[in-house]
Amino acid sequence: xxxxxxxxxxxxxxxxxxxxxxxxxxxxxxxxxxxxxxxxxxxxxxxxxxxxxxxxxxxxxxxxxxxxxxxxxxxxxxxxxxxxxxxxxxxxxxxxxxxxxxxxxxxxxxxxxxxxxxxxxxxxxxxxxxxxxxxxxxxxxxxxxxxxxxxxxxxxxxxxxxxxxxxxxxxxxxxxxxxxxxxxxxxxxxxxxxxxxxxxxxxxxxxxxxxxxxxxxxxxxxxxxxxxxxxxxxxxxxxxxxxxxxxxxxxxxxxxxxxxxxxxxxxxxxxxxxxxxxxxxxxxxxxxxxxxxxxxxxxxxxxxxxxxxxxxxxxxxxxxxxxxxxxxxxxxxxxxxxxxxxxx
Numbered sequence: 001x002x003x004x005x006x007x008x009x010x011x012x013x014x015x016x017x018x019x020x021x022x023x024x025x026x027x028x029x030x031x032x033x034x035x036x037x038x039x040x041x042x043x044x045x046x047x048x049x050x051x052x053x054x055x056x057x058x059x060x061x062x063x064x065x066x067x068x069x070x071x072x073x074x075x076x077x078x079x080x081x082x083x084x085x086x087x088x089x090x091x092x093x094x095x096x097x098x099x100x101x102x103x104x105x106x107x108x109x110x111x112x113x114x115x116x117x118x119x120x121x122x123x124x125x126x127x128x129x130x131x132x133x134x135x136x137x138x139x140x141x142x143x144x145x146x147x148x149x150x151x152x153x154x155x156x157x158x159x160x161x162x163x164x165x166x167x168x169x170x171x172x173x174x175x176x177x178x179x180x181x182x183x184x185x186x187x188x189x190x191x192x193x194x195x196x197x198x199x200x201x202x203x204x205x206x207x208x209x210x211x212x213x214x215x216x217x218x219x220x221x222x223x224x225x226x227x228x229x230x231x232x233x234x235x236x237x238x239x240x241x242x243x244x245x246x247x248x249x250x251x252x253x254x255x256x257x258x259x260x261x262x263x264x265x266x267x268x269x270x271x272x273x274x275x276x277x278x279x280x281x282x283x284x285x286x287x288x289x290x291x292x293x294x295x296x297x298x299x300x301x302x303x304x305x306x307x308x309x310x311x312x313x314x315x316x317x318x319x320x321x322x323x324x325x326x327x328x329x330x331x332x333x334x335x336x337x338x339x340x341x342x343x344x
Contacts, residue, residue, distance in 0.1 A: 027069035047073035057197030060244030079123030105154025267317030
């Protein structure tokens, strides 16, 4: 039986589409795409309330950034934002971490300790990778959310809490519920509003803006680099980004660390991105020989650089001497740019 939930991956009916004001960013979120505009609109709306929010998306799409933006836009922004990675909590200590403990409650409990739910009082508790929380703790978390009170390990008295819960996961919680790995009642309690983040490959128009952000962020790594070439930007935009925004950030940091010119070129990018984008040189669906791909790559690079052999060689990560030899081998004219078509 399909699980019922309120999914707000699209704009709620209460928010007319004409009310969307294009935004470049929100908090640390960056993007001008339509899907990001919808995310911004949802953040503005749900931040005004205290009900739980469930954020879904692949790893690296920025789920914690969305949670922080909701907190920053809310009336709770002056109180703590406490992030918790449920996947890294030691099973034997999860209850103590979330609810706290009293001195002497167990071996090693030498002092009273406030739990994260109490630490976040008045603010927001962000439970990342909520799907990793074991069933026993799911029961206690559900009670804490519903009753707004907790009992530290070893304590007799209950403590009132005032905290907003935002949870996130990259797994299919509905499937986990059907498999008995996640409690249905907790799922419904967390899933009052759902925000689903699109992978980077589905919002490629945001990639140039993200590149600019990361170039600025890591500028100190290589002060001599002042930008990125058109071809390198094209390769980055065409890449599939299985690791999403986090992988793009790592790619720019990699390029700045290894780059030696005034701009990031294709050969400065991680090898996985270079090799992945080679297939785009060919328009045909049928496989082509490496020789044909190389000829087309050379022609394309020379066209882009208006016949500048050195610049074209750098784009292709090819030595200057090798480039001249290839030009002679393939009969490419370079005066004023390539004038002949490289045949197959």
